[in-house]
Amino acid sequence: MFDNKERTEIKDLGEFGLIEHLTKAIELQAPSSIKGIGDDAAVLDFGNKKTLISTDLLLEGVHFDLRYVPLRHLGYKAVQVNLSDIYAMNGTASQITFSIGLSSKFPLEAVEEIYEGALYACKKYNVDLIGGDTSASKQGLVISVTSIGYADEEAIAYRSGAQEGDLICVSGDLGGAYVGLQLLEREKQIYLENPSIQPDLEGKDYIIERQLKPEARKDIVELLAENSIKPTAMMDVSDGLSAELLHICKASDKGCKLFEDKIPLDPMTYETAREFGLDPTVCALNGGEDYELLFTIPQSDYDKIKGNMDITVIGYVTEAAAGCSMISKSGNVYPLTAQGWNAFQG
Incomplete structure (x- = not known):
């Protein structure tokens, strides 16, 4: 599984030796990080800000497959999917x-590779790794990340704030991670059937990266703040639009x-979905793992975002009695249903 010529057994270091080895190069960047790794708990100071906390669990065989997920990418993605919640x-x-x-x-x-990916994500997003835990596992690799952040109380966007007439917006493009x-x-x-055949991924870099190395x-968030736009409601697209x-x-x-x-689809996503006999729209609606931001804004803010190529208006909010529906390209109306990924399905 691993190409390293040298192999160091974890048991030779022990838990504390492993922690010391993996964290010795960590330098705190955020002003709010008073104390990180090395004590019984981290110490943070956010002043008058509201604290935001989210946790995600990634399990081998459920959330990732090490037969095609590089360990550095896994560490990177584990951090990204958690930052996305903040x-x-x-x-x-x-x-x-x-x-x-x-x-x-x-x-x-192998563990070093996972941490290298995680620390690269932290550095890129100016986030400090301030603690955690290590344990033996009999069920394969398990990763749990908790993200911590902050916001002014009046800036926090909940799911519950959408108003009738608001525009529904999404960042980036959708469906790429699923395809x-x-x-x-x-x-x-193909590899399992014939290990001598090399993977054929040429020209598919974008959608492969959307799956293996997503970007929160x-x-x-910074763009919206710069334009004085407060979303009335917001979520990330982890389980499908x-x-x-x-x-x-x-x-x-x-x-x-x-x-x-209006649903934004990258040409590579569209073409590859068709190659697989899949409907690109269904991939965007139900695929998940794109980690784009879905949000609603008042119509009065439309002029502030209409020229931005990375934000697409895909619909609008109605009264509850009107239900949730999608208008197809041919003008037909279909009820919107949630068929996204479910970790507890058999």
Whole structure:
């Protein structure tokens, strides 16, 4: 599984030795980080800001497959998917804790790769790794990340704030992560049947990266702030556009009209979905793992975002009685249903 010529057994270091080895190079960046790793708890100071906290758990065989997920990418993605939850509240991420459960098949060199990816994500997003835990695992690799951030109380965007007439917006493009996953799964099956055949991923870099190395949209939160736009409701797209939009509508007691022809799709996503016999719109609606931001804004803010190529208006909020529906490219109306990914499905 690992190409390292040298192999250092975790048991040779012990838990505290492992922690010391992995964290010795960490330098705190955020002003709010008073004390990080090295005591019984981290110490943070946010002054008069409201604190935001979110936790995600990633399990081998459920959330990732090590047959095609590089360990550095896994560490990077584990951080990104967690930071995304803070940005989805219109907040600023500032710290994470990073916990890991390891089976005996992982040497120190493999764990180092995971942490290298995590620390690269932290550095890129100006976030401090301030603690965590390590444990033995008999069920494969387990990663748990808790993200911590802050925001002014009046800036926090909840799911429940959408108002009738608001515009529904989404950042970036959708469906790429799901189509990238289909490509990786196909190549895995080909490899398992014939290990001599090399993966054929040429020209598919974008959708592969959307799956293996997603980017949390800190830049969108900053853009909205620079333009004095306060989203009335906001979520990140982790389980598919339809599921997230229905969450906002339910929490806000509203309905919605979504326009199929407005859903942003990258050409590579569209073309590859067609190659697999998939409907690109369905991939965007139900695929998940894009980690784009879905948010609603008052119509009065439209002029502030209309020229931005990275934000697309895809519909509008209605009264609850109107229900949640999508207008197809042919003008037909379909009820919006949530068919996103479910970790507890068999």
